Amino acid sequence: MLGGGLVIGAGAVAWWNRPRAAPAQPAHRPTPGQSRYGHGVMPPEHLGPLSLDARTLPPPPDPQAGPVTRRYSVAIVDQRIGVSTDRLFDAWTFEGSVPGPIFRANEGDQLEITLHNRTAHAHNLHFHGRHEIEADGWEPVPPGGEAVYRLTAGPFGVHPYHCDFTPSEDHIANGLYGLLIVDPPTHRPPAREVALVLGGFDVDADGRSDLFAWNGVAGFYAKYPIKVPAGERVRVYLANLVTDQPLASFHLHAEVFEVYRNGTGVIPDERTDVLSLGPAERAIVEFRLSNRGRYMFHPHQRQMAEHGAMGWFAAV
Numbered sequence: 001m002l003g004g005g006l007v008i009g010a011g012a013v014a015w016w017n018r019p020r021a022a023p024a025q026p027a028h029r030p031t032p033g034q035s036r037y038g039h040g041v042m043p044p045e046h047l048g049p050l051s052l053d054a055r056t057l058p059p060p061p062d063p064q065a066g067p068v069t070r071r072y073s074v075a076i077v078d079q080r081i082g083v084s085t086d087r088l089f090d091a092w093t094f095e096g097s098v099p100g101p102i103f104r105a106n107e108g109d110q111l112e113i114t115l116h117n118r119t120a121h122a123h124n125l126h127f128h129g130r131h132e133i134e135a136d137g138w139e140p141v142p143p144g145g146e147a148v149y150r151l152t153a154g155p156f157g158v159h160p161y162h163c164d165f166t167p168s169e170d171h172i173a174n175g176l177y178g179l180l181i182v183d184p185p186t187h188r189p190p191a192r193e194v195a196l197v198l199g200g201f202d203v204d205a206d207g208r209s210d211l212f213a214w215n216g217v218a219g220f221y222a223k224y225p226i227k228v229p230a231g232e233r234v235r236v237y238l239a240n241l242v243t244d245q246p247l248a249s250f251h252l253h254a255e256v257f258e259v260y261r262n263g264t265g266v267i268p269d270e271r272t273d274v275l276s277l278g279p280a281e282r283a284i285v286e287f288r289l290s291n292r293g294r295y296m297f298h299p300h301q302r303q304m305a306e307h308g309a310m311g312w313f314a315a316v
C-alpha cells in the first residue's frame with residue numbers, strides 16, 4: 001500500500017464495518033450502519049495496514065533496454081493462512097502466500113523459473129499468454145520434484161499463472177495462482193500501480209466458495225483502504241481467479257476508468273465503471289480520483305461484495 005492504510009478513529013468501528021444488526025431505523029432514513037455493504041467480514045486481527053504490500057504493490061517496471069534473463073526459484077508449499085478474522089484455510093501456495101509472487105518482465109525477456117514441489121501432491125506451473133510449448137506447464141511435477149520453465153515473456157499485458165494439474169479448478173481454488181506483468185516496449189506512463197487478484201475460498205469444504213478476497217484476505221481493503229494521491233493516475237492490474245462462479249466484476253464508485261483488456265493494448269478499449277471478467281480473465285484499468293475521499297470498489301455480484309471482496313481506495 002502507499003504509505004499505509006487510512007487510520008480509523010481510535011476505538012471506533014467504521015460505519016461500513018458495523019454489524020447489520022444495528023439498531024432499527026425507519027426504512028426511509030437508512031443509516032450508514034445498515035449499508036448493504038456492511039458485511040462485517042474483516043481481515044485477521046494480526047494483519048496491519050502494510051501486511052499485503054507485497055501483493056498490492058507490483059514490482060516497478062525495469063527500464064533496462066534489451067531482453068534480459070530473469071531467474072526465479074518458486075516453491076509450492078502447503079500453508080495454513082488466515083483469510084478473515086475467524087477463518088483459517090489450508091492453502092496450497094506458491095511461496096507461502098495466496099496469491100503467489102508477482103512476476104514482472106519486459107516483453108521479450110527470458111524467464112527461467114525453477115519450480116520446487118515441496119508438497120505431497122503433484123502440481124505444476126502454467127502461464128497464460130504466449131510462450132514456448134515446452135514451457136506450457138501442464139505436465140505434473142511429482143511430490144518432491146522440480147521443473148524448470150523457460151519462457152519468452154509476451155505478449156505485453158497482464159497474465160495469470162496457476163497450477164494446471166487436474167482438476168485445475170481445485171488447485172486454483174486451493175490457492176495456486178498469481179500474476180505475470182509484461183511491460184510493452186515503450187513503457188506505460190508513470191502511475192500509482194496496484195494489483196488486485198480476486199479469489200474465492202471454500203472455508204467450510206462444501207465445494208463452493210464462501211469467502212471472496214482481493215489478494216487473498218477477505219475484508220482487507222475494507223479495513224485498510226488503498227491510499228492513492230488525489231488526481232494522479234492509478235493503474236490497477238486486475239485478474240479474476242474465482243473458479244466456481246461464471247463471472248466476477250470490478251466496480252468502482254464515483255469515478256469511471258479506462259479498460260485495457262488483458263493489458264495487451266495501449267489504446268483503451270472502453271471507459272466504464274464496471275468491468276466483467278470470466279474465470280482467468282484480466283485487464284488493466286486506469287483512473288484518477290480527483291477529489292479527496294473514499295471510493296468504494298467491489299464485484300457487482302452481491303455474494304462476493306458481502307463476503308469479503310468489498311474495499312476502498314482513499315484519495316489523499
Ligand SMILES: [Cu+2]
Pocket residue numbers: 122123124163164165171176
Ligand atoms: Cu496443483
